[in-house]
Amino acid sequence: MALDLDEFHGMFFEESFEALDDMETGLVNLDVNADPVDLDAINTIFRGAHSVKGGAGMFGFTEVAGFTHVMETLLDKIRDGAMRLSQPTVDAFLQAVDCLREMLRATQAGETVMSAHVEQTQRSLESILAAGDSEPVKAAEVDAPVSASTESPADGDPQVQLDTQRWSISFKPHAEMLATANDPLIILQELSLLGDLSVTVDMASIPGLGELESEKIYLGWQMELSTNVTRDEIVTVFEWVEGECDLEIKELSAGRDQGAKSSSEYSDIEVAKTADPAPPAGADKQKPAVPARATNSDAGSIRVGIDKVDSVINLVGELVITQSMLSRFGEDEGFLDFEGLRQGLVQLDRNTRELQQTVMQIRMLPISFSFNRFPRLVRDISGQLNKKIDLVIEGDQTELDKTVLEKIGDPLMHLVRNSLDHGIEMPEDRLAAGKSEVGVLKLNAYHSGGNIVIEVGDDGQGLPRAKLLQKARDRGLVGANEELSNDEIHHLIFHPGFSTATNVSEISGRGVGMDVVRRNIQDLGGHVELQSEEGAGCTFRIRLPLTLAILDGQLLRVGKEIFVISLVSIVESLQVTLDNVNAIAGRAELFRLRDEYIPIVRMNELFGIESDCTELEKGLLVVVESDGIQVGLFIDDLLGQQQVVIKSLETNFRQTDGLSGATILGDGTVALIIDVPGLINKCLANALDNGRSLARTAA
């Protein structure tokens, strides 16, 4: 039977990456100086390597299997106490974990796995192994014994195909052999498959009825087997009962010399068996006494592909739309008399909402998935920089949408690196400043009003105001006499190409970054704020929507079209009085909103549609904000507010500037969702050139 096992590959990779994360966490938290070594921790790490190796072997990823075998052997030595744990060893392991992750990614992508890097990492592990052990284990040797013992007799090398020979086999089970449920009959049956078998039963040792114990075996067998298989294959049949029986295998038809030789060979095997060391006082005997942590999140869970979840979410989205369509029909006068129907619709409304919430919950993952990689990062970087840093993580069980979680990883990484590199000072500087020499980096996450807030804070030196301002002046971003508020100065760091680090370091400080960080966060529909006090530290606060699938939207109308704008980006909506409008350079119009001038964007012109009103005082102006820049969107009318299910425009149509997606409303019409940051950028590209620069001079 040829079974296709490819479908298990995906799961193997997923599981292996998780195992690697666990190993990494285990390694980072490992106390090198603990004596004796923390066996639970080593065991966890060992199990990770072990299961990757097992799976990789099964699925034929031999390079991965070989690599993990070296790791496993080394861990085994450590756990048996044959080798001491040291910081360099832990570092080598961490590198090996990285390397393995790389190998798995390559395997998954179907690329070449072996690279110079892999070989080098493997060699450094082997050299550690060799240093602690007189016989180094090479990966290449791994598969040999394994495959040899798995080969079935039929797979035997054709070269060892022999002429038919006669063997005399004497098989006498020990009385207790049945205790391992090894049935002698099965063994005899298997032997009979190898060739012609004749069997004589030896009943000599059957005791009297009174002494006979029903669970013991008293029989022996004397057999003759004519077969063309090798002696090894005959021995393999008895593999499981070695040590539980007396076994003698002699060649009959061959000359005496050979017979003697093979029986002496066999006794060699017997000797080897008895010489085998007793099971070591290894870690397997030391039962993990704290299972509580290991099983925490897995309790009764199933693994489902994200595409399946998404299609359910999608269907529920459709259901919500259908439901709101039905609700609208239900409000029709003609249905006023149908009380039962109306009640049913109300209930449907409630149930679909609940269903939607529950389904969205499935996509939610704790932020620990993202936070978990930071202990390693902090450890590595603080080592590189010779800084002393404590990482404090709070709220790591706070849940957010999987997609948001994946996309927030890089920005978070950047913020953390920044804090480590620029925020927290060298120990001596900290002491001089009267602070503890150990800096604190704090990651925190919590829910706040339909959003998730993630904080990255440190107790370092804070943002240098004077330096920032000076740099901004040097670059002409800020006028020489212009005074800025603290907030405005801090926000300078989000300007493209702006870095205050005096030295560009490997870790951060090339000035590419904070603007990208901010843009990434905005792409997720969130925003980032910062709070900094010189000498006391700096905290970045990222506010993100819990999910990207649903949006709290404001519906608005331009002509016959309906648009949706995320509620959070709306500052205010107002009626325009012409006194407050300045037309500049013919086209650009500016509206004076209290003390500021904001550009007016006519939605009908932007999207090329017919609107009801073209005169500003007859329509409405919706003031939206992104990046601290406000613009006024000129529209016909504001409609209701509602939660809308976001449908991707890219998958259904194509990506369009200024729009982030579409949704289907209760009456079945399609409404486009406005991407406020994108729209502002688009308008600014057109209008800012002439409009805003003029506004500045006008102001």
Place this chain on the structure above:
Amino acid sequence: MAKILAVDDSTSMLQMVSFILQEGGHEVVDACDGVEALDRARNEPVDLVLTDVNMPNMDGITLVKELRALATYKFIPMLMLTTESSTEKKQEGKAAGATGWIVKPFEPDRLLATVNKVLG
């Protein structure tokens, strides 16, 4: 057709083993560690136990030992799936009462053949 208890902490391995056994016409009860396996085996008699060795909470060897101590499992074949090519683990398993072992990696056919053999 037999009812087989398959135990492995690796989901991919467990599902694959279950798949192979089911394709071979067997009914499979699965468990992700020794503790769960022991629980299932107590509630639902099986004809064969196929267990991984290295698992959290309770390893395969302890599982075999615990099962052998139960009257219903005294003569039920128990096989260990092991990557250990060393004899240590095998001997440890035998001492605990394991019937035999299958070395990973294995061919699906090889697994089925071995299982069918011990089922008699």
